[in-house]
Amino acid sequence: MDKHKRTYAxxxxxxxxxxxxxxxxxxxxxxxxxxxxxxSHVRIHGLTIDSKAGxxxxxxxxxxxxxxxxxxxxxxxxxxxxxxxxxxxxxxPPILKHxxxxxxxxNGLGNEEEISKIVGGNKVMAGLCYICSNKVGPGHIxxxxxxxxxxxxxxxxxxxxxxxPRMMALAEDFQRAEIGIxxxxxxxxxxxxxxxxNVPYNGLSVILNAMTDQLMKNPSTRSLVADIMSEVVTGAAxxxxxxxxxxxxxxxxxxxxxxxxxxxxxxxFDERRRMEVESIFGNxxxxxxxxxxxxxxxxxxxxxxxxxDDESQSLxxxxxxxxx
Amino acid sequence: MDKHKRTYAxxxxxxxxxxxxxxxxxxxxxxxxxxxxxxSHVRIHGLTIDSKAGxxxxxxxxxxxxxxxxxxxxxxxxxxxxxxxxxxxxxxPPILKHxxxxxxxxNGLGNEEEISKIVGGNKVMAGLCYICSNKVGPGHIxxxxxxxxxxxxxxxxxxxxxxxPRMMALAEDFQRAEIGIxxxxxxxxxxxxxxxxNVPYNGLSVILNAMTDQLMKNPSTRSLVADIMSEVVTGAAxxxxxxxxxxxxxxxxxxxxxxxxxxxxxxxFDERRRMEVESIFGNxxxxxxxxxxxxxxxxxxxxxxxxxDDESQSLxxxxxxxxx
Numbered sequence: 001m002d003k004h005k006r007t008y009a010x011x012x013x014x015x016x017x018x019x020x021x022x023x024x025x026x027x028x029x030x031x032x033x034x035x036x037x038x039x040s041h042v043r044i045h046g047l048t049i050d051s052k053a054g055x056x057x058x059x060x061x062x063x064x065x066x067x068x069x070x071x072x073x074x075x076x077x078x079x080x081x082x083x084x085x086x087x088x089x090x091x092x093p094p095i096l097k098h099x100x101x102x103x104x105x106x107n108g109l110g111n112e113e114e115i116s117k118i119v120g121g122n123k124v125m126a127g128l129c130y131i132c133s134n135k136v137g138p139g140h141i142x143x144x145x146x147x148x149x150x151x152x153x154x155x156x157x158x159x160x161x162x163x164x165p166r167m168m169a170l171a172e173d174f175q176r177a178e179i180g181i182x183x184x185x186x187x188x189x190x191x192x193x194x195x196x197x198n199v200p201y202n203g204l205s206v207i208l209n210a211m212t213d214q215l216m217k218n219p220s221t222r223s224l225v226a227d228i229m230s231e232v233v234t235g236a237a238x239x240x241x242x243x244x245x246x247x248x249x250x251x252x253x254x255x256x257x258x259x260x261x262x263x264x265x266x267x268x269f270d271e272r273r274r275m276e277v278e279s280i281f282g283n284x285x286x287x288x289x290x291x292x293x294x295x296x297x298x299x300x301x302x303x304x305x306x307x308x309d310d311e312s313q314s315l316x317x318x319x320x321x322x323x324x
Numbered sequence: 325m326d327k328h329k330r331t332y333a334x335x336x337x338x339x340x341x342x343x344x345x346x347x348x349x350x351x352x353x354x355x356x357x358x359x360x361x362x363x364s365h366v367r368i369h370g371l372t373i374d375s376k377a378g379x380x381x382x383x384x385x386x387x388x389x390x391x392x393x394x395x396x397x398x399x400x401x402x403x404x405x406x407x408x409x410x411x412x413x414x415x416x417p418p419i420l421k422h423x424x425x426x427x428x429x430x431n432g433l434g435n436e437e438e439i440s441k442i443v444g445g446n447k448v449m450a451g452l453c454y455i456c457s458n459k460v461g462p463g464h465i466x467x468x469x470x471x472x473x474x475x476x477x478x479x480x481x482x483x484x485x486x487x488x489p490r491m492m493a494l495a496e497d498f499q500r501a502e503i504g505i506x507x508x509x510x511x512x513x514x515x516x517x518x519x520x521x522n523v524p525y526n527g528l529s530v531i532l533n534a535m536t537d538q539l540m541k542n543p544s545t546r547s548l549v550a551d552i553m554s555e556v557v558t559g560a561a562x563x564x565x566x567x568x569x570x571x572x573x574x575x576x577x578x579x580x581x582x583x584x585x586x587x588x589x590x591x592x593f594d595e596r597r598r599m600e601v602e603s604i605f606g607n608x609x610x611x612x613x614x615x616x617x618x619x620x621x622x623x624x625x626x627x628x629x630x631x632x633d634d635e636s637q638s639l640x641x642x643x644x645x646x647x648x
Contacts, residue, residue, distance in 0.1 A: 207531060208631050220630035227623075296620040299551075306544035307532050 006173055009073040009095040010034060011088075013042070015133040015264075016105055017079025018141045020149070020179060022047045022058045027177035032062045032070050034091065039065045041138035050136075051143035053178070061139075067091040072100065075170065077127075078115065079105045083274040089118050096123065101166060105129050105149070107198060107264070108279025109191055109287060112154040124154040125167065126187050128194050132261060145259065148180035152187035158240070160186035192236035193243055197251050198280050200228040202265035203301040206275065206308060213260035216252075226252060228297045235284060238293035272312055277305045330497055333397040333419040334358060335412075337366070339457040339588075340429055341403025342465045344473070344503060346371045346382045351501035356386045356394050358415065363389045365462035374460075375467035377502070385463075391415040396424065399494065401451075402439065403429045407598035413442050420447065425490060429453050429473070431522060431588070432603025433515055433611060436478040448478040449491065450511050452518050456585060469583065472504035476511035482564070484510035516560035517567055521575050522604050524552040526589035527625035530599065530632060537584035540576075548621075550576060555621045559608060562617035596636055601629045 008031045010021035018033075025031040025047075035042055046059040064070045067090065076096050078088065092102060092115070102119055104111050105127045116124045132144040151171055153161035162185050171181045184190040204215055204225065215221040229248040236243050255261075268275050281302040288295050332355045334345035342357075349355040349371075359366055370383040388394045391414065400420050402412065416426060416439070426443055428435050429451045440448045456468040475495055477485035486509050495505045508514040528539055528549065539545040553572040560567050579585075592599050605626040612619050 204628075208628060208635075210631070210635075214635070215631075218631045218634055220627040220634070224624060224627035224631075227620075296551075297624055300548060300621055300624050303544040303548035304528075304532060307534070307539075307542045307548075310542055310544070311532075311534075311538070 005030070006075060006169075007071065007073040008032065009070055009076040011067075011076060011078050011091055011095070012080035012084075013038065013047075013139075014079065014081075015135045015141055016129055016131060017077060018047055018135065018139070019049060019051075019131070019133050019143055019147070020077065020079070020105070020174075020177075022049050022056070022141070023177040023179055024173065025058050025061070026056060027173075029173065029177065030062075032064060032073060032095070034067055034070065034095070035063050035065065038138040039063055045139060048140045049143060050141070051147075052145065053143070053147070067094050070095045072097045074100050076100065076102045077105060078102055078111075081268070081273065082106050082108060082111055082276045082279040085111070085114060088115060092118050101125055101170075103127050103151075103170065104154075106279065107276055108195070108281075108283055109188075110283040111279060112187070113156070116154065116156060121154070121156040125170070126152045126154055126191075128152070128184070128190055134267060145261075148182065149174065150182040150184050150190055152184040152190050154187055158188055160189070186241070188239075189236075189241045189243070192232065192239070192241045192284075193247065195236070195280070195284055196229050196232045196243065196247060197255070198263075199232050199284070199298060199301065200225040201255070201261075202263045202276075202280055203228070203305060205263040205266040206269045207301070207304050211260045211262055212255055212258060216255055222252075224297075225255075228301070231295050231297045232284070235288040235291075235293055235295050235298065238291040239287050240291070269308065269312060274313060275305060275309045277302065277309050281305060329354070330399060330493070331395065331397040332356065333394055333400040335391075335400060335402045335415055335419070336404035336408075337362065337371075337463075338403065338405075339459045339465055340453055340455060341401060342371055342459065342463070343373060343375075343455070343457050343467055343471070344401065344403070344429070344498075344501075346373050346380070346465070347501040347503055348497065349382050349385070350380060351497075353497065353501065354386075356388060356397060356419070358391055358394065358419070359387050359389065362462040363387055369463060372464045373467060374465070375471075376469065377467070377471070391418050394419045396421045398424050400424065400426045401429060402426055402435075405592070405597065406430050406432060406435055406600045406603040409435070409438060412439060416442050425449055425494075427451050427475075427494065428478075430603065431600055432519070432605075433512075433607040434603060436511070437480070440478065440480060445478070445480040449494070450476045450478055450515075452476070452508070452514055458591065472506065473498065474506040474508050474514055476508040476514050478511055482512055484513070510565070512563075513560075513565045513567070516556070516563070516565045516608075517571065519560070519604065519608055520553050520556045520567065520571060521579070522587075523556050523608070523622060523625065524549040525579070525585075526587045526600075526604055527552070527629060529587040529590040530593045531625070531628050535584045535586055536579055536582060540579055546576075549579075552621045552625070555619050556608070559612040559615075559617055559619050559622065562615045563611050564615070593632065593636060598637060599629060599633045601626065601633050605629060 010017045010033045013033045043063045127149040130146045130148045136142045155161045334341045334357045337357045367387045452474040454470045454472045460466045479485045557567045
């Protein structure tokens, strides 16, 4: 990767990929955006970012409808919902230089492994996003809060990879683009720690039609959230990624301090998109089972969400008309 | 109890109490109905039963607005929702003869114990209702399917009480009123067996906004239903009420054979009434805990339902407007 001319491809120009891609673009990087539904709009009007850190527009966007029309880039940022990962075997090879790297900005477990099978295990890095943002219209993203990325190296054996030069290089680019960066030594530990938050709040927000503050205020769900968090911590340990039990309280306190928040899974559900049930629930569950552990609460969340996901995809009338 | 002149009081003249009370009335028994909202309507128009076994009307109903105006009866049938049990200390004493008996037609665990504290432990019997019926208007009940009662004696120590003369006497009255009757030797065993069905279907129907057939058709919820049933069976055993594990498959087959069914808890929820969360979930959960067992799935259902119940009671706008 040439330090001074690093080029970026954005796969998934939505609430996450659109936001970070626009920031890299604004900072002077050469960024190529793959678009689907929003292609025509963005080609003409560019990207509009309403951000708590300052609104801005990228008027001229290098937009593409097909990966085959894009140049090979140094970094391909994958910010698709994991439910669309089936397109990646077609999309990734043409847009990646032979010494390029894929940066996976997706939720849950197992995505790096899946992508390494397409591009090779030495071409994958991960970024864990801590951001509240929505796509509110074509090429129009609203950024509510946070906006940091924790970078981590992927190595196939699941061990901690430490900090590498290419991590540092990407961190430098992102910081130049005013994106807060942390570095993690151990990708899977970082992923499990993020699951401690994502599993209870993403799951219960959909199942119980609730914002984070409602789940925290009600004593029944507050205690259930804590129980689910503890189960994720136990599961992570059984998979070889020990997390301190105090992290549960830390996450509860963190959520108490947040503004009332609608989880990304709840947004997907409300907008009748497939939910990331497999990456956030199914894959951790299978990892825990494989390690000989059991996790009844995660398993119940998984089954409840699979049902709601299937129903939401099979019904055409708006959900609001079906709720009694 | 005088065999030839047995008098009945109905506390809770709704889908269950109204239906069985009307049948007893039609069969010539002297039945006194305690009513609240529907009092004026029923006083004038009587009770209307649309039943798959034949529609009928009870034109002249002995209706009362207050228990203090009612005569003391041989049998007081309690068919209130358990969420209204707080009225029973005022209602029951005046309507019960000194040698009378309370027949508890309520769901879940712990109701007989609660009522025995009001009227004395030797004055309580239980009936487990297997019936699909709704109140569709004031004094108007629609009976869809089933309609049987399993009678059992209550004795405070939780042991099997066997078949007693007063059980036989009530069974005779009910059969004369064309109400199907079975006799159970062991009340708590019967209650736990009913919970094997009620816990998964009542719980998941509310949480997932589903009818029984949807829960059975989707492989995720089908497997979850079976897991929850097994947990109830294990819990019952830990409380000293062993149920054969084959009963789980029996209940699954039974539900497969049923017409698509909206559970009573789902009806309560949709009509914004308090749900019977404590009697069907909280009390079994506490019994299992007290016996040293654990039941994570029932506990999670309990917490989810408590949240939904609290939210439903705290919100004034119709739920259908709130579901996204």
